[in-house]
Amino acid sequence: MKIATYNVNGINGRLPVLLRWLEEAQPDVVCLQELKAPQQRFPIKEINAAGYNAIWNGQKSWNGVAILAKDLEITEVQRSLPGDPEDIQSRYIEAIINQTVICCLYLPNGNPYPGPKFDYKIAWIKRLKKRINQLIKMDLPAVVIGDFNIIPTASDVYKSERWEDNALYRKEVKTAYKQILKKGWTDAIRTLYPEETIYTFWDYLYNSYSRNAGMRLDHILLSPYLAGNLKSGGVDKHVRGWEKSSDHAPVWIILD
Amino acid sequence: MKIATYNVNGINGRLPVLLRWLEEAQPDVVCLQELKAPQQRFPIKEINAAGYNAIWNGQKSWNGVAILAKDLEITEVQRSLPGDPEDIQSRYIEAIINQTVICCLYLPNGNPYPGPKFDYKIAWIKRLKKRINQLIKMDLPAVVIGDFNIIPTASDVYKSERWEDNALYRKEVKTAYKQILKKGWTDAIRTLYPEETIYTFWDYLYNSYSRNAGMRLDHILLSPYLAGNLKSGGVDKHVRGWEKSSDHAPVWIILD
DNA sequence: GCAAGGCTAG
DNA sequence: CTAGCCTTGC
Numbered sequence: 001m002k003i004a005t006y007n008v009n010g011i012n013g014r015l016p017v018l019l020r021w022l023e024e025a026q027p028d029v030v031c032l033q034e035l036k037a038p039q040q041r042f043p044i045k046e047i048n049a050a051g052y053n054a055i056w057n058g059q060k061s062w063n064g065v066a067i068l069a070k071d072l073e074i075t076e077v078q079r080s081l082p083g084d085p086e087d088i089q090s091r092y093i094e095a096i097i098n099q100t101v102i103c104c105l106y107l108p109n110g111n112p113y114p115g116p117k118f119d120y121k122i123a124w125i126k127r128l129k130k131r132i133n134q135l136i137k138m139d140l141p142a143v144v145i146g147d148f149n150i151i152p153t154a155s156d157v158y159k160s161e162r163w164e165d166n167a168l169y170r171k172e173v174k175t176a177y178k179q180i181l182k183k184g185w186t187d188a189i190r191t192l193y194p195e196e197t198i199y200t201f202w203d204y205l206y207n208s209y210s211r212n213a214g215m216r217l218d219h220i221l222l223s224p225y226l227a228g229n230l231k232s233g234g235v236d237k238h239v240r241g242w243e244k245s246s247d248h249a250p251v252w253i254i255l256d
Numbered sequence: 257m258k259i260a261t262y263n264v265n266g267i268n269g270r271l272p273v274l275l276r277w278l279e280e281a282q283p284d285v286v287c288l289q290e291l292k293a294p295q296q297r298f299p300i301k302e303i304n305a306a307g308y309n310a311i312w313n314g315q316k317s318w319n320g321v322a323i324l325a326k327d328l329e330i331t332e333v334q335r336s337l338p339g340d341p342e343d344i345q346s347r348y349i350e351a352i353i354n355q356t357v358i359c360c361l362y363l364p365n366g367n368p369y370p371g372p373k374f375d376y377k378i379a380w381i382k383r384l385k386k387r388i389n390q391l392i393k394m395d396l397p398a399v400v401i402g403d404f405n406i407i408p409t410a411s412d413v414y415k416s417e418r419w420e421d422n423a424l425y426r427k428e429v430k431t432a433y434k435q436i437l438k439k440g441w442t443d444a445i446r447t448l449y450p451e452e453t454i455y456t457f458w459d460y461l462y463n464s465y466s467r468n469a470g471m472r473l474d475h476i477l478l479s480p481y482l483a484g485n486l487k488s489g490g491v492d493k494h495v496r497g498w499e500k501s502s503d504h505a506p507v508w509i510i511l512d
Numbered sequence: 513g514c515a516a517g518g519c520t521a522g
Numbered sequence: 523c524t525a526g527c528c529t530t531g532c
Contacts, residue, residue: 009522010525034522036526061526062521109522203522204523247522247524265532266515290532292516317516318531365532405532459532460513503514503532 001098003029004252005218007106007147007201011035011064014246015043021239022050027252028070029097031104032056033147034246035064035090042066059090065146067104069097077101083127091124100226100255101135101142107149110167118167121149125176129183135223136184142223144185147248149217150177152187155197156216168217185221188253192233200235201248209240218251229255257354257511258282261474263289263362263403263457263504267320270502271299277495278306283508284326285353287360288312289403290502291320291346298322315346321402323360325353333357339383347380356482356511357391357398363405366423374423377405381432385439391479392440398479400441403504405473406433408443411453412472424473441477444509448489456491457504465496474507485511 004027008014011032022030030052035042039058047054047068055076056066067074078094080087091106105128110121128144135142151169154160163169181187189198199214208214222230233253240249260283264270267288278286286308291298295314303310303324311332312322323330334350336343347362361384366377384400391398407425410416419425437443445454455470464470478486489509496505 013525034525111522206523208523244524269515290515367532462513464513500514 001029001100001256002027002252002254003031003102003143003145003220004250005031005033005104005145005147005220006250007033007218007246007248009034009036009246009248011037011066012041012043013244015046017239017242017245019046019050020242021236021250022052022068025236025250025252026070028072029102030068031102031145032066032068033064033104033106034062035059035066036061037064055093055095057090057093063090063106065090065093065104065106067093067095067097067102072098081105081124081127082131084123087124099141101140101223103132103135103142103144103146105144105146105148107147109149110170110173113165113167113170118170121167122172122176125173129176129180132180132185132221133183139225140223141225143226144221145219147217148177148219150174150219151215151217152177152190152219156199158199158211158213158215168215180221184224186224186227186230188220188222188230188233189216189235189251191230192253198235199237199249200251202240204247218248220251220253222253222255226255231256257284257356258508259285259287259358259399259401259476259511260506260508261287261289261360261401261403261476262506263474263502265290265292265502265504267291267293267322268297268299269500271302273495273498273501275302275306276498277492277506278308278324281492281506281508282326284328285358286324287358287401288322288324289320289360289362291315291322292317293320311349311351313346313349319346319362321346321349321360321362323349323351323353323358328354337361337380337383338387340379343380355397357396357479359388359391359398359400359402361400361402361404363403365405366426366429369421369423369426374426377423378428378432381429385432385436388436388441388477389439395481396479397481399482400477401475403473404433404475406430406475407471407473408433408446408475412455414455414467414469414471424471436477440480442480442483442486444476444478444486444489445472445491445507447486448509454491455493455505456507458496460503474504476507476509478509478511482511487512
């Protein structure tokens with residue numbers, strides 16, 4: 001089973017690129033972030049025509065997440081991250097597909113630091129930990145996947161020294177990520193490539209992509225149940241170079 | 257010499273359509289209206305690459321006029337319509353090309369009627385008459401061409417009875433147009449096709465184009481000196497059906 | 513319905 | 523830089 005994540009940065013503006021990549025990559029399951037479209041404006045017709053079922057959680061202008069699956073039933077489990085009924089941002093959707101729990105997330109960016117947006121990010125991570133640690137406790141086959149807006153280590157960003165006070169790289173955030181791994185989650189891409197420089201995001205500004213001034217923000221975490229099934233994985237970096245591309249590239253793994 | 261007018265409704269958004277039409281129609285002289293681009297954002301490089309010289313009078317967001325010519329020298333005569341130094345709208349540009357005076361105009365729409373915008377339109381027409389009647393008095397070969405925002409007669413609009421109070425069809429405006437013709441200007445398209453229903457504009461709304469609910473707003477007037485040289489002319493109506501088209505279609509004549 | 517610009521967020 | 527939304531004008 002090939003499982004991928006792609007922050008599309010606008011599902012409607014990105015549709016031609018998304019369809020082109022789906023056709024090329026043929027993933028079985030795809031988690032999308034930053035739909036930037038209200039629930040009714042998700043292009044379900046075109047997604048269906050490409051051979052995918054989908055569930056999604058839209059929001060006007062910002063955020064929005066979706067899970068797509070090809071020839072597999074999608075059983076929706078959660079449409080929001082438990083723990084804060086006041087939180088109305090569409091950043092989380094969870095489903096069972098092919099006997100595997102798929103947790104698709106778009107974690108808050110948190111900038112500027114310090115401030116309420118950073119506090120919201122930290123609180124959101126806390127809720128996430130609670131949710132996903134339950135999955136481990138229940139010994140379920142689970143994948144936590146999406147745009148974490150977290151740069152895990154200095155190797156995951158170009159010129160890390162410039163990012164110390166950025167919410168993507170603040171020590172509170174890196175610590176939280178480490179704690180998640182410590183509970184038993186496997187960072188699939190880093191496990192496959194322990195030493196390589198791997199980025200999943202390049203800013204639209206400053207010619208970041210051509211200078212390869214990127215960062216690794218999009219992650220795929222495997223529960224202990226699944227860790228041994230990891231076959232391969234990677235970043236479809238070339239997609240970032242396509243005309244009208246997102247600022248993120250798709251990330252994928254294959255589980256057997 | 258083939259001379260055309262085309263209200264592009266945004267020169268930058270319309271560039272692919274404009275270049276496609278230039279390639280297809282091969283006009284020698286083209287007058288453009290509604291550039292909707294400041295002076296510095298006119299795509300002169302692409303226009304040059306298509307084989308055209310150009311002069312233009314840009315304005316941020318609104319209006320804007322240009323004259324293009326292929327293999328012909330453009331001698332700019334006026335960058336605004338004389339008679340009101342306070343008028344800063346970019347609606348007029350005049351040049352001599354191939355020994356012919358080309359007056360390219362984008363006449364004010366004038367809606368809503370009544371009101372200051374309508375008064376501005378009437379005042380603008382008065383200034384125009386003054387300018388172009390001088391050209392006749394001097395017995396010059398001259399073409400007054402562009403988007404007049406005037407529906408000359410009931411035959412020039414779908415369901416004329418609905419338009420009596422619209423600034424495009426108000427009697428003051430129709431009367432002014434008739435007065436212009438009376439001074440000796442020849443409405444080239446109407447002269448070539450005295451009886452046909454000919455439209456040059458179809459609103460983006462209400463499926464106007466597919467219902468052919470249009471109007472004739474773009475005109476080419478010939479001075480007496482040139483009237484006998486009119487060979488042929490027409491409206492490139494099919495261009496209005498192209499993907500991402502303007503709401504106007506190009507209008508052209510051939511003079512010998 | 514469409515284009516531009518100004519806004520906000522990244 | 524880029525997307526979406528809002529406003530303005532037609």
